Amino acid sequence: MAKRAAHRLAAVERSATVALLDRVQQLRATGAALVDLSRGEPDFVTPGEVTEAAVAALRAGRTHYSPSRGLPALREAIAAKLSADNGIVVGAADGVLVTPSAKLALYAALTSLLDPGDEVVIPSPGWVSYAAMVSLAGAAPVPALLDPATGFRITEGVIEAAVTPATRVLLLNSPNNPTGRMTDAAELDAVLTVARRHDLVIISDEIYEHIRYDDRPHLSPAAYFLENTLTVNGFSKSHAMTGWRLGYLAGPADLVSAALKVQEHSVSCAATFTQIAGTTALEDSRPAVEEMLSAYTARRALLVEGLNSLPGVTCARPEGSFYAFPDISGTGVPDGSDFAEWMLDDAGVVMTPGPAFGAGGHAHVRLSFAASENELTQALERMDKALRGR
Structure with a gap:
């Protein structure tokens, strides 16, 4: 039987975010100490x-x-x-x-x-x-x-x-x-x-x-x-x-x-x-939702300020969600996929490549601040070291 799957699946790739999660789990299984800012979910417990x-x-x-x-x-x-x-x-x-x-x-x-x-x-x-x-x-x-x-x-x-x-x-x-x-x-x-x-x-x-x-x-x-x-x-x-x-x-x-x-x-x-x-x-559960939002607000300030202090990186303040989408075109590694791979391999920071989100995202990466302030600070320090060590 030559045809094993529907033709329409030829236009569909695996979910980039799910595939990234798989790779992160594999790296952690080898003992890699990673800071994961790719997460698309809150780091809080359900109310x-x-x-x-x-x-x-x-x-x-x-x-x-x-x-x-x-x-x-x-x-x-x-x-x-x-x-x-x-x-x-x-x-x-x-x-x-x-x-x-x-x-x-x-x-x-x-x-x-x-x-x-x-x-x-x-x-x-x-x-x-x-x-x-x-x-x-x-x-x-x-x-x-x-x-x-x-x-x-x-x-x-x-x-x-x-x-x-x-x-x-x-x-x-x-x-x-x-x-x-x-x-x-x-x-x-x-x-x-x-x-x-x-x-x-x-x-x-x-x-x-x-x-x-x-x-x-x-x-x-x-x-x-x-x-x-x-x-x-x-x-x-x-x-x-x-x-x-x-x-x-x-x-x-x-x-x-x-x-x-x-x-x-x-x-x-x-x-x-x-x-x-x-x-x-x-x-x-409105109070619990508001408590989470208060934490995200503080994290947003920490991450955006930190990203804008990195050489070659510029980041607008997100108006909603818990994602920052910085432009990394000035870093010398202007493609978001290459940049994310570099940060994963050299800095141990996990982020989602901008090109995964389609045209317009090629010079960007997505970082989630659904993570603790300690994790955000660690990620920024690692990224700064990698960028200044080029």
Whole structure:
């Protein structure tokens, strides 16, 4: 049998971040002392009240299937959160789908929307899995190339230039991974203008919504264009619940119901006791979220100041998320992949190469400050020694 895998997989590489994690684990197994700033998850523990809610649910025997749409109590809590925090009004009964991870919510949305030959416009740099998910759905990812010189701002012209008659979806991520940028009012207006002009569906990935700085407002496209917008969010980043695998999709009933079919015929539902914990997270864990944000704010200052003191490195302050995305073009090793490999081999500092996030990231690396201040200080000292020793 000559054909061993689907042809569409030829356009899909392994996840760069997962592959990097594998290499880090291999190096640590040999005794290498690494400082890992590649992590895409909080280094905090899940809030205690959330864990206790899950334990109580387990002891009460809540270990069976839930409705595929999700437990009614959690869907109601999500709908209330969207209305209060985001200005998004959806019905808990038919406008919310609880999923085992925000990643699955994205995949279900794309799979339910796309046919072969369709295209998805993705502002670039963007998260490593966006383009792969589009390809897995049988469609074509089209990057809208953002200019590092403008701070990766989204403009109507940049988005419009990527649109063709085959474009079906426009994917937006704010706060952005990897750049740390947040979409402002002018950028959102540009996105909405193009989406309305071409009748595009917007998928808005808002997983880092609660991690933002300097009182910067979070803007949700669904508050202004609900009929054509699917909002993706979850609990991993805001509540340190990455391993719990809990997210959600919200939007027009017909689009959510289409994504429901993907869930019903794949994973069926999110774990029942995890959903009970998620309800507690939305209703009772705001202080814990704010405590994490306070720590991230201090770490952001430490890392950005330190990066800007390194020879040949410049770094803008991230407006949201827990990532810095410095420009390393002045170091003498201007390619982000080469720079990250050098820092791993010579300094023992793990970072994610900017090119993994697509065009526009070639002269950058991503460093996570979901790490202790001691780890950040160690990483900066090691990088400084390597750069000054060239």
